[in-house]
Amino acid sequence: MAERPRIKVPGAAAKGEIIEIKTLIAHGMESGQRADERGKPIPRKIINRFTCEFNGSPVFACDFEPAVAANPYLQFTAKAETSGTFRFTWIDDDGTAITAEESIVVT
Amino acid sequence: MSARPMTRRQAVFAGAGTLTLAFAACPRGVVGAANETAAEIARFTGGTATETGAIAIDIAEIVENGNAVPLAVAVESPMTPDDYVTQILVLADANPQPRVATFHFTPMSGRAEAATRIRLAATENVIVVARTNQGKFYTARKEVKVSIGGCGG
Numbered sequence: 353m354a355e356r357p358r359i360k361v362p363g364a365a366a367k368g369e370i371i372e373i374k375t376l377i378a379h380g381m382e383s384g385q386r387a388d389e390r391g392k393p394i395p396r397k398i399i400n401r402f403t404c405e406f407n408g409s410p411v412f413a414c415d416f417e418p419a420v421a422a423n424p425y426l427q428f429t430a431k432a433e434t435s436g437t438f439r440f441t442w443i444d445d446d447g448t449a450i451t452a453e454e455s456i457v458v459t
Numbered sequence: 460m461s462a463r464p465m466t467r468r469q470a471v472f473a474g475a476g477t478l479t480l481a482f483a484a485c486p487r488g489v490v491g492a493a494n495e496t497a498a499e500i501a502r503f504t505g506g507t508a509t510e511t512g513a514i515a516i517d518i519a520e521i522v523e524n525g526n527a528v529p530l531a532v533a534v535e536s537p538m539t540p541d542d543y544v545t546q547i548l549v550l551a552d553a554n555p556q557p558r559v560a561t562f563h564f565t566p567m568s569g570r571a572e573a574a575t576r577i578r579l580a581a582t583e584n585v586i587v588v589a590r591t592n593q594g595k596f597y598t599a600r601k602e603v604k605v606s607i608g609g610c611g612g
Contacts, residue, residue: 420578
């Protein structure tokens with residue numbers, strides 16, 4: 353996983369507003385179901401977990417299985433209560449993690 | 460000795476070589492894979508009965524390519540600390556493994572909604588089961604007709 357993930361979070365929101373968050377990360381999500389031309393199985397290698405926290409508290413998370421399509425796209429919501437920072441994490445089968453942050457001003 | 464025209468038997472074996480190659484390109488495990496959908500649901504619910512009605516599944520009825528099928532799920536819920544959806548499990552009952560994804564929510568989620576893109580190996584049911592913090596379970600399903608299965612091939 354080398355590319356930066358793409359994240360869409362509104363920069364500002366009203367207190368109590370439910371905002372939409374969209375994320376996209378480049379990843380082949382190798383399912384483990386494929387075989388190469390010689391018939392040798394290609395091992396599974398996917399992002400298996402995504403988490404979203406706000407100011408350190410969990411908001412949303414997702415466990416991915418091999419049936420999630422390549423370049424996993426995720427859309428979910430969050431309730432805006434205070435200003436702060438969203439922290440997003442994607443964890444690969446091999447244990448590596450990619451993180452990203454987005455701030456929001458809530459008035 | 461005059462050359463005989465190839466018999467039908469010989470022609471079939473010549474053609475079978477090509478057919479074998481085609482199946483080698485097919486993802487293994489798709490055809491005749493063991494189906495554990497009911498067991499997965501039971502594991503998630505612990506045997507508790509599921510109710511219907513609270514879940515909306517947004518997915519195409521027919522897709523040409525099962526490689527990246529958009530899916531959105533939504534569960535009606537107050538999403539307050541007293542009463543909120545904790546998890547939504549998505550299954551596809553004819554995939555090599557039925558589990559597709561599990562979404563985890565908190566009251567801070569605002570709504571019990573999520574969207575992603577999934578792989579469907581063949582025409583099958585997408586089954587959604589939701590659990591609330593009060594121990595209630597809801598379920599819904601939608602059949603998707605798939606022309607070309609998407610196990611990554």
